[in-house]
Amino acid sequence: MSKVVLELMKISCSLEKGVDIFTDVNLSVNEGDVLVLQGRSGSGKSTLLKCIANLAAHSGDIVFHGKTPQECRGRVPGYRTRVMYVPQRPSLLPDTPSDFLSAVSRLQSRQASAQEKGENRTEHILKRAVSVGRAWGIPPELWTRDWMKLSGGEGQRILIAAALSLNTAEVLLLDEPTSALDAETSLQVEDFILDKIQSAEESLKAVIWITHSAEQSKRVGTRFLNLSAGSCFETDDYNPPLSAFPTTVKGKGM
Numbered sequence: 001m002s003k004v005v006l007e008l009m010k011i012s013c014s015l016e017k018g019v020d021i022f023t024d025v026n027l028s029v030n031e032g033d034v035l036v037l038q039g040r041s042g043s044g045k046s047t048l049l050k051c052i053a054n055l056a057a058h059s060g061d062i063v064f065h066g067k068t069p070q071e072c073r074g075r076v077p078g079y080r081t082r083v084m085y086v087p088q089r090p091s092l093l094p095d096t097p098s099d100f101l102s103a104v105s106r107l108q109s110r111q112a113s114a115q116e117k118g119e120n121r122t123e124h125i126l127k128r129a130v131s132v133g134r135a136w137g138i139p140p141e142l143w144t145r146d147w148m149k150l151s152g153g154e155g156q157r158i159l160i161a162a163a164l165s166l167n168t169a170e171v172l173l174l175d176e177p178t179s180a181l182d183a184e185t186s187l188q189v190e191d192f193i194l195d196k197i198q199s200a201e202e203s204l205k206a207v208i209w210i211t212h213s214a215e216q217s218k219r220v221g222t223r224f225l226n227l228s229a230g231s232c233f234e235t236d237d238y239n240p241p242l243s244a245f246p247t248t249v250k251g252k253g254m
């Protein structure tokens with residue numbers, strides 16, 4: 001039986017007074033899972049991933065290897081390096097991808113044990129990220145260009161390459177990771193991520209993957225989740241009909 005990595009218990013989130021975006025989401029994420037998360041635009045998919053990463057306020061419990069995010073090594077910031085949210089767009093990040101990766105790597109080094117700390121760790125991560133990016137058509141010089149001056153697809157590939165190269169995440173929370181990519185590059189990125197989950201040398205154990213593409217859902221998914229009308233449910237269907245996604249969001253007390 002697969003090992004449970006992450007458990008969500010009764011996760012609920014309200015963004016506006018009196019309106020629940022979703023309520024009582026329960027989920028066990030196992031090693032090897034690629035959980036495809038689908039639902040209409042605005043149903044709360046990104047918000048759910050942000051709650052799982054402890055980036056959005058919510059109620060309910062998240063348990064990662066038997067510990068709450070606060071109990072994990074490095075507390076919540078440490079948890080976020082192991083259960084990592086990768087946004088759809090890097091538009092709000094300052095400076096360059098290289099600056100970003102160096103800053104995250106330095107932060108992680110402060111949390112790491114003496115054994116894990118290496119003088120060249122940051123350099124090593126940067127090299128690995130540049131190499132992954134190059135395989136996806138990202139020239140090395142883009143790593144030192146401001147995020148603001150990158151195209152949507154360039155920023156998207158760089159963010160994913162950076163997240164994978166840090167090699168700390170056991171669960172990646174991917175928010176439409178290939179939405180700005182052409183079909184061929186999209187397949188390359190998919191294959192790379194799926195290979196990482198299978199590799200014993202990599203930290204990655206599972207992915208929750210938001211997509212609006214039925215074809216992508218079929219290619220990558222091992223399990224399928226729908227978020228609709230404030231509820232999240234699992235289905236065997238990689239391409240549920242739109243009628244399975246009511247638009248109404250639950251009001252409190254409804």
Ligand SMILES: Nc1ncnc2c1ncn2[C@@H]1O[C@H](COP(=O)(O)OP(=O)(O)OP(=O)(O)O)[C@@H](O)[C@H]1O
Nearest residue numbers: 015016021039040041042043044045046047048212
């Ligand atoms: N910070 C916020 N403040 C207020 N409302 C928000 C905030 N973030 C999201 N929302 C609202 O919460 C709902 C869910 O948004 P979310 O981005 O999670 O949807 P989604 O399913 O990921 O949508 P899409 O498929 O279009 O990306 C939407 O109605 C959105 O307008």
